[in-house]
Amino acid sequence: MNVSVIQSSAVRARRGWGKGPTSRIIYYVVCSVLAILFLFPLIWTALMTLKSPGEAAAVPPTFLPSHISWTSYVQVFGAGIFGYLANSTVVVLMTVLIVAILSVLGGYGFSRFSFPGKNIIFVLILVTLMIPFQSILTPLFLLLHFIGLDNTLLGLSLVYVTFQLPVAIFLLRNSFDNVPRELEEAALIDGCSSWQLLWRVMLPVVFPGIVTAVLFAFFNTWNEFLAALIFITDNDKYTLPVYLVNLESGLYGQVNLGALYAGLMITIIPCIVIFLLLQRYYINGLIAGSVKA
CATH class of the missing domain: 1.10.287 (Helix Hairpins)
Incomplete structure (x- = not known):
């Protein structure tokens, strides 16, 4: 043939x-x-929260609860989860806001302006992604102490910004690169300045890329544990991940699995809601911002 x-x-x-x-x-x-x-891990976690503490710690574990018990949620709310939830919310909002502003300005500058050392600076920003976070804990702690931001939520958010910003700049730079030059030239002919061009023309076009960068910063900050444990020393300033670890350990080191799973469900809910609301922009921005046209 x-x-x-x-x-x-x-x-x-x-x-x-x-x-x-x-x-x-x-x-x-x-x-x-x-x-x-x-979905199985999520379903398993939800069912574990409906078991009594004894049934949740049973070995081997059962999939379905013998009877519905709200004891785990009562323990979580009784342990003051709302204060730690507020701490995580404040840290996330500050981190996301700073990352969004700096990544938009940085991505726009690297995409549309020419200046000496442009490519070298961009490569150096990406190189920071290769630095293990654990290797610079001591310098970061000393730096925050020097500027008076140790044991503060603002200082913790600045640490998160340091590690979320390179990825955000990379995504936004590629998003701006995918915008046709003709659109920019038409706006300049109409009399737009660089700031007007960015605010009125470019931002609506690259909005999916901004959402993608914001979601990355949100998820990584919301679930981060080590930095919050190292840089925060007051119990009332801890974030949700640290609170869950403290909640897990009971008397004489006994693990309270029911309360732990209930806290995990409360932590997961904001992530699910935000992702479902912004998933359309997230997918479009991930595709447009990760591959340069």
């Missing part, structure tokens, strides 16, 4: 895939299995 005939048959087969009922059934079955695998 001629090679060209074989190649054309393969192309037609690939184009026809997904149009028949069998291929659609396979597609939905595979997607359903993957969805179950990804």
